[in-house]
Amino acid sequence: MAAKKIGVIGGGQLAWMMGSVAPNLDLELIVQTPKYNDPAVSKAQNVILGAIADSQATAKLATLCDVITFENEFIDLDALQSLVEQQGVIFRPSLDALAPLLDKYEQRSYLQSIGLPIPKFSLLEQKSDLQTPLCKKFPVVLKARRHGYDGQGTFIVKDAVELSAIWHKYGCPSLLIEEFIPFTKELAIMVARNNSGEIITYPVVETYQKQQVCHWVIAPAEVSQAVKKQVQAIARTLVEKLQVVGIFGIELFLTSDERVLVNEIAPRTHNSGHYTLDACDISQFEMQLRTVAEIPLTPPVMKSHASVMVNLLGYETSDSDYLEKRQQIAQLPNTYIHWYGKTDSHPGRKLGHVTVLLSAEEYSQAEEIANKIESLWYSSIP
Structure with missing residues (x-):
């Protein structure tokens, strides 16, 4: 039986974007989040105030919803397990699927045990x-x-x-x-699996990082079919082995001899999949809701030849909404801005993102367009 009331542990921008698409699926979102000014509060039908790892808050959340999913993985797994045993709470992904992934050493050990390529x-x-x-x-x-x-x-x-x-x-x-892997490109893929075992993958994308923070994403990545098949096989193996019900983001390294190695796993929606909001007919956020609510899955289709997504990162401590900068960026053709409504900025904080839809002729200009957006956004930095 399909779930109608979806609980989400976490109330940041990922849950906010989930909340934006929930009404289209006739779903209600109830979030557990530490503060009433967190982004997802404005999109939720109900709010439980509590820290992410507060299992007592999660116990209250469980009384208001049919199933609980996650915006982030900073949870207390043992405490949540007691809710499964005592209240029969349904978590998707399951706690068993999350258990090998939350600790990065244990994640590496698990990936090695199932034969996936890693450093x-x-x-x-x-x-x-x-x-x-x-x-x-x-x-x-x-x-x-x-x-x-x-x-x-x-x-x-x-x-x-x-x-x-x-x-x-x-x-x-x-x-x-x-x-340290001397990679030629950093890649990523979003993969979803439902309770029936259906698996859906999104295009393989290229990510560009500065100081280990994602600055922009090009979808699809300009890589060979052999590389795409390697990435897709890794994604399918992982979610099948874990019996995942939900959506995962997988970050990978590509080497000069076209080997693919797993960097990290995000057991949720992920920054590398934000382009899907505007560039795909089914976003990663809708796909997460479809998997956890037992709504049939449909393979996503790109609405343009390609896209580039640029993160709008904080570069100063302020309470500005940067409206003038956003208006300048919005004037670029086929551009969509998502502003998370956070009340304060500090260096490195994700405040929003920009997606530009690209034609086949513009695909080769993706990096140039990303640099143009960044030049507008960071223009006042000395």
Whole structure:
């Protein structure tokens, strides 16, 4: 039986965009979020005020909805499991599907166990680990095991002195350490699976990162059919092995010899799929709702030959809505702006995004268009 009332843990821009499409599917959205000025509150039919990991708030949320899905993965898995056992709460994706993915070391170990291609990795837990072969081949990548996002908790380390300094600066925690991949492109794909086992994939896209933060996305990526097939096979294998009900974002590296390696898994909608709001007939947010509400899935179709999505990131501490800059960007042809309505800006914060639909003739200009948008957005930076 299809669900009608969908609970969402998290009230940021991902839930806000989910809330924008929910009425089209005759669904109600109830969000659990820490603050009443969080973006999704304006789109929700009801709000439970509580931190993301507040299981008591989630217990209240469960009384108001048929099924609960997620905007982010900063949850208390053990506490939520007790709600499954005591109240029969239905989570989609299931907690079993999320369990191997929330800790980045455990995620790496799981991907390795199911045969997916990944960088070499190990743990940095004690001083002797600094002498392992992986800790001596620089550059190397250091990652927090939990709660890292938008580049936070990720470090590309150039030598042993810097590695030791970063580790000690944070109190010598247990960290994931992995080999640095000299990629030619960074890729991503959104993949959805429903309770009947149907799997839907979106186009493989190219992402462009600065300091481990996504700045823009080109859809589709200009890669060979062989690479596309590798990425699609990885996506399908992952969601099938985990029996996912929901949508996942998968970030990947492409090497010069056309090998594809998994970088990270996001068990939810993802920034690399924002282009789908304007460039596809079914957005990633609608697809998430379709999977969790048991509405039949339909393969998404691109509405233009291609698109480029540019993130509008905070570059100062202010309370401006940057209306003048947004109006300038909106004058570019075939441009769609999504402003998240956040009440304050600080460096690196995602405030909105811009999608430009491209014709076949404009596809080669995608990077140039992204740079044009960024030049308008960051024009006042000294």
